[in-house]
Amino acid sequence: MTRHLLSSADLSREEVEAILDTATEMHDVQRRQVKKLPTLRGRTVINFFFEDSTRTRSSFEIAGKWMSADTINLSAKGSSTSKGESLRDTVQTINAMAVDALVIRHNASGACQQVAQWVDASVINAGDGTHEHPTQALLDAYTLRSHLGDLDGRHVVIVGDLTHSRVFRSNVITLKTLGAHVTVVAPPTLMPSGIADWSKADGFATAWDLDEVLATGDVPDAVMMLRVQRERMSGGFFPTPREYTVGYGLTRPRLTALLARNPLALVLHPGPMNRGLEISADAADSAASVVLDQVSAGVAVRMSVLYHLLAGSEGAAA
Amino acid sequence: MPRPDSAPTSPTFSSAPPAQNPSPPLDPTGRDVLGATDIARCLRRIAHEILEHNKGADDLVVLGIPSRGVELAHRLVALIEEVEGARIPVGAIDVTMYRDDLRSQPTRAPRHTDIPGGGIDGKVVVLVDDVLYSGRSVRAALDALSDLGRPKAVRLAVLVDRGHRELPIRADHVGKNLPTSHAEKVQVRLSGHDGIPDVVRIAGGEPQAVRA
Amino acid sequence: MSDVLLIRGAELWGPGPDGMPGTGARADVLVRDGVVAEIGAVSAPKDAEVVDADGLVLLPGLVDLHTHLREPGREDAETVSTGSAAAAAGGFTAVLAMANTSPVTDTGEAAERILDLGTAAGLADVVPVGAVTKGLAGEELAELGLMARSRARVRVFSDDGRCVQDARVMRRALEYLRPFDGVVSQHAQDANLAGPQACCHEGEISGRLGLPGWPGVAESSIVARDVMLAEHTGGRVHVAHVSTAASVDVIRWAKARGIRVTAEVTPHHLALGTELVTGYDPVYKVNPPLRPSEDRTALVEALADGTIDAVATDHAPHARHDKEHAFADAAFGMLGLETALSVVADVMVQPGRLTWSEVATRMSVAPARIARLASHGRPVAVGEPANLVLVDPAARTTVDAAASQSLSRNNPWHGRTLPAAVVATVLRGRVTARDGRALTAEEALA
Numbered sequence: 001m002t003r004h005l006l007s008s009a010d011l012s013r014e015e016v017e018a019i020l021d022t023a024t025e026m027h028d029v030q031r032r033q034v035k036k037l038p039t040l041r042g043r044t045v046i047n048f049f050f051e052d053s054t055r056t057r058s059s060f061e062i063a064g065k066w067m068s069a070d071t072i073n074l075s076a077k078g079s080s081t082s083k084g085e086s087l088r089d090t091v092q093t094i095n096a097m098a099v100d101a102l103v104i105r106h107n108a109s110g111a112c113q114q115v116a117q118w119v120d121a122s123v124i125n126a127g128d129g130t131h132e133h134p135t136q137a138l139l140d141a142y143t144l145r146s147h148l149g150d151l152d153g154r155h156v157v158i159v160g161d162l163t164h165s166r167v168f169r170s171n172v173i174t175l176k177t178l179g180a181h182v183t184v185v186a187p188p189t190l191m192p193s194g195i196a197d198w199s200k201a202d203g204f205a206t207a208w209d210l211d212e213v214l215a216t217g218d219v220p221d222a223v224m225m226l227r228v229q230r231e232r233m234s235g236g237f238f239p240t241p242r243e244y245t246v247g248y249g250l251t252r253p254r255l256t257a258l259l260a261r262n263p264l265a266l267v268l269h270p271g272p273m274n275r276g277l278e279i280s281a282d283a284a285d286s287a288a289s290v291v292l293d294q295v296s297a298g299v300a301v302r303m304s305v306l307y308h309l310l311a312g313s314e315g316a317a318a
Numbered sequence: 319m320p321r322p323d324s325a326p327t328s329p330t331f332s333s334a335p336p337a338q339n340p341s342p343p344l345d346p347t348g349r350d351v352l353g354a355t356d357i358a359r360c361l362r363r364i365a366h367e368i369l370e371h372n373k374g375a376d377d378l379v380v381l382g383i384p385s386r387g388v389e390l391a392h393r394l395v396a397l398i399e400e401v402e403g404a405r406i407p408v409g410a411i412d413v414t415m416y417r418d419d420l421r422s423q424p425t426r427a428p429r430h431t432d433i434p435g436g437g438i439d440g441k442v443v444v445l446v447d448d449v450l451y452s453g454r455s456v457r458a459a460l461d462a463l464s465d466l467g468r469p470k471a472v473r474l475a476v477l478v479d480r481g482h483r484e485l486p487i488r489a490d491h492v493g494k495n496l497p498t499s500h501a502e503k504v505q506v507r508l509s510g511h512d513g514i515p516d517v518v519r520i521a522g523g524e525p526q527a528v529r530a
Numbered sequence: 531m532s533d534v535l536l537i538r539g540a541e542l543w544g545p546g547p548d549g550m551p552g553t554g555a556r557a558d559v560l561v562r563d564g565v566v567a568e569i570g571a572v573s574a575p576k577d578a579e580v581v582d583a584d585g586l587v588l589l590p591g592l593v594d595l596h597t598h599l600r601e602p603g604r605e606d607a608e609t610v611s612t613g614s615a616a617a618a619a620g621g622f623t624a625v626l627a628m629a630n631t632s633p634v635t636d637t638g639e640a641a642e643r644i645l646d647l648g649t650a651a652g653l654a655d656v657v658p659v660g661a662v663t664k665g666l667a668g669e670e671l672a673e674l675g676l677m678a679r680s681r682a683r684v685r686v687f688s689d690d691g692r693c694v695q696d697a698r699v700m701r702r703a704l705e706y707l708r709p710f711d712g713v714v715s716q717h718a719q720d721a722n723l724a725g726p727q728a729c730c731h732e733g734e735i736s737g738r739l740g741l742p743g744w745p746g747v748a749e750s751s752i753v754a755r756d757v758m759l760a761e762h763t764g765g766r767v768h769v770a771h772v773s774t775a776a777s778v779d780v781i782r783w784a785k786a787r788g789i790r791v792t793a794e795v796t797p798h799h800l801a802l803g804t805e806l807v808t809g810y811d812p813v814y815k816v817n818p819p820l821r822p823s824e825d826r827t828a829l830v831e832a833l834a835d836g837t838i839d840a841v842a843t844d845h846a847p848h849a850r851h852d853k854e855h856a857f858a859d860a861a862f863g864m865l866g867l868e869t870a871l872s873v874v875a876d877v878m879v880q881p882g883r884l885t886w887s888e889v890a891t892r893m894s895v896a897p898a899r900i901a902r903l904a905s906h907g908r909p910v911a912v913g914e915p916a917n918l919v920l921v922d923p924a925a926r927t928t929v930d931a932a933a934s935q936s937l938s939r940n941n942p943w944h945g946r947t948l949p950a951a952v953v954a955t956v957l958r959g960r961v962t963a964r965d966g967r968a969l970t971a972e973e974a975l976a
Contacts, residue, residue: 110810194734312425
């Protein structure tokens with residue numbers, strides 16, 4: 001396995017499956033009274049967050065602590081652009097403290113990839129701009145797998161603001177890696193540029209009409225609703241939130257239509273949810289919803305990622 | 319290496335559950351020291367020893383250390399149940415996350431830990447492994463156990479004790495003492511785990527007399 | 531150094547005395563008192579410095595319509611002196627220094643200061659570009675007339691780094707400059723279609739990388755508007771760093787219609803593609819962004835057929851601490867002065883798309899004409915100012931960013947091996963650079 005986890009494309013199918021298998025064991029550990037494993041004793045993991053995030057940061061922090069690593073949270077919001085110190089200076093300063101891993105969340109796409117070239121530590125991408133969020137894709141795959149079993153040939157529909165979604169970009173890679181079929185749905189203004197060529201090259205489908213995707217063709221096994229960021233609502237990407245909900249929200253009639261075709265279909269959302277906008281309360285709280293499973297999988301998956309990147313001897317793992 | 323035969327032979331990302339892991343081939347130049355009937359005899363004796371020592375099957379919990387220790391644990395429990403006619407809780411305790419040699423090894427996937435419903439608090443836990451060598455796996459298993467509960471007592475049963483302890487650990491029940499050199503490998507194959515007839519083989523190093 | 535210079539046996543590819551294109555005929559060129567004194571078979575005068583130019587190409591000194599020298603304001607990235615050294619090393623005898631310094635070159639005094647800094651450095655003629663609007667704010671016209679009337683004789687005006695967005699402001703600038711024969715060099719970028727976040731070409735790669743895209747139409751729509759304004763006003767518009775095929779089509783159409791429009795292309799837009807940003811290396815972050823191969827093909831064709839008049843470097847030095855940020859946060863721009871001629875040789879000359887004579891036109895004659903520089907881009911003829919560059923077309927050099935004369939290291943050509951090398955640059959009869967190194971003041975006076 002590579003030293004860093006920068007993109008979901010860094011992981012082969014074998015590696016994704018190994019991480020998910022280990023996560024299953026870690027999930028068992030979470031149910032014990034003593035949740036701590038001694039595995040990463042003496043290792044230092046820095047959670048370096050250039051952008052606010054409560055759930056990802058705390059999930060990495062708990063994962064590190066339960067693996068007995070010394071985890072330290074650093075918040076550097078805005079410092080990358082403050083005059084005088086470059087991003088390289090900032091991360092090399094931290095790297096000089098002999099850390100083993102840098103978990104990085106940054107508001108700029110590609111920041112983790114750049115940082116990995118400047119430091120000795122393992123770099124884990126905890127979300128970079130609108131690029132990728134590989135551990136989110138892993139926990140989504142974990143959640144799907146725990147309900148559906150093998151994802152080979154399963155059909156997952158991803159709906160929402162694809163342009164600005166790192167969750168979409170990582171998920172489409174990991175799901176394809178695991179053999180699933182993926183259809184992404186969004187209004188044209190929220191489709192990333194060049195997606196026609198991109199989807200063809202990478203083997204996933206695109207659509208503008210959510211009802212058509214839910215009602216015809218390949219039966220969905222899961223529908224993943226993406227969060228609509230507040231700032232997009234006034235950004236001219238769609239006329240009004242109301243119109244978005246009518247076109248692309250997982251409303252009660254759509255949930256009914258989905259479950260009529262596949263009573264075992266799952267509903268996912270990376271959170272936090274805008275109830276009433278991209279997902280109705282009915283859908284969010286329905287038996288089909290596995291949103292809380294996703295949250296609970298977060299710690300186990302991140303324990304597993306830390307284990308696979310940090311525990312073994314350097315350079316020994318393939 | 320504390321458990322020479324259980325380490326993955328190739329430095330690949332070890333992922334598949336043990337049952338799907340192809341066992342490394344037996345060294346054709348090695349010599350067999352235990353066959354299927356010997357192994358069966360050893361286990362039968364150990365089962366009796368455990369019952370005798372415990373004065374029956376009360377509070378017994380048998381936990382195998384993956385991967386082959388788990389099959390041995392199940393075989394021992396079957397033998398004990400045969401004698402006692404009572405159900406004995408059996409499970410597995412993985413020690414991967416507790417090993418002290420993680421940094422010197424390629425990353426290995428943890429195996430499943432399966433603690434029987436009644437837990438281990440106040441129980442007599444019998445740890446079962448195939449080969450006792452440095453004692454480091456057992457040390458790791460003891461640490462893992464202490465995170466899972468507080469047994470009344472912990473005993474150790476092994477099929478083979480090959481010597482060269484690096485820690486103050488000894489087995490309570492030993493199928494066979496096999497003095498070996500460090501250069502030698504002890505290969506254990508069990509039908510359920512490896513899909514070939516039971517055998518214990520010594521390979522490599524200078525040939526050495528086997529003490530009966 | 532001798533005041534008399536004899537260049538022996540060079541191939542003459544600059545325009546001849548009649549203005550006709552050079553044919554590469556071999557001759558000796560004697561330079562005395564800053565002008566070409568004799569051409570033909572010349573026996574070396576006793577006091578002459580002789581340069582053996584066997585197999586070398588002689589062109590009029592190169593003229594760069596688009597250079598950022600960073601002084602005043604960011605002398606940690608470049609100064610007029612270091613930028614002039616890079617220019618001389620790259621074969622340039624004149625550079626137009628963009629106005630987006632701090633303070634902005636938007637007054638006659640500011641323009642004269644740049645001129646004087648260039649004269650003091652003495653390695654190339656540094657000609658200030660004046661801002662179109664005060665402080666580059668895009669609202670009120672800067673003192674265009676006072677800059678034109680100053681000692682700096684400013685003729686090229688640009689808000690480069692920013693686009694003159696307001697059509698009415700653009701119209702007024704084009705109209706107002708007519709008495710001065712000035713030109714507006716427009717950085718064509720519709721700020722609504724490609725805002726400040728836009729950091730690479732909008733396409734499949736930006737979609738995959740999650741980088742805010744800069745669509746080609748943000749350029750071509752402004753080019754279309756501007757040529758219509760030029761037609762309406764009768765003014766002169768110059769399109770800076772053209773980067774898209776659609777812009778080329780608009781310029782070609784406008785020229786056919788008789789509109790007074792000229793255009794430049796940078797070496798990097800000819801040679802480098804948008805796929806280079808895949809690794810998020812900010813050295814490839816430039817504005818306008820690197821484009822896909824369809825656009826590059828159109829640019830190469832347009833430069834070959836003359837639709838694009840000139841090559842300009844958009845040399846944009848940046849200090850390390852302004853580049854070593856996340857891609858979206860890093861500064862736009864790349865170095866270009868020292869490598870421009872080699873890149874043009876690589877992309878245009880070696881594949882047979884341009885002759886050396888046409889290189890002389892695109893990199894010297896045309897830019898000098900656009901900027902109304904009287905003493906540059908002249909024929910290689912007796913009595914003309916001796917602004918010359920001597921090029922070894924057979925040389926191959928591997929670019930080393932650390933060896934640059936620029937203060938900055940944001941060099942996208944680092945590690946690439948390029949053809950053709952500048953052997954000597956001559957400014958008014960004085961050698962300013964030899965073998966890719968500008969001479970120091972001491973060397974120049976020795």
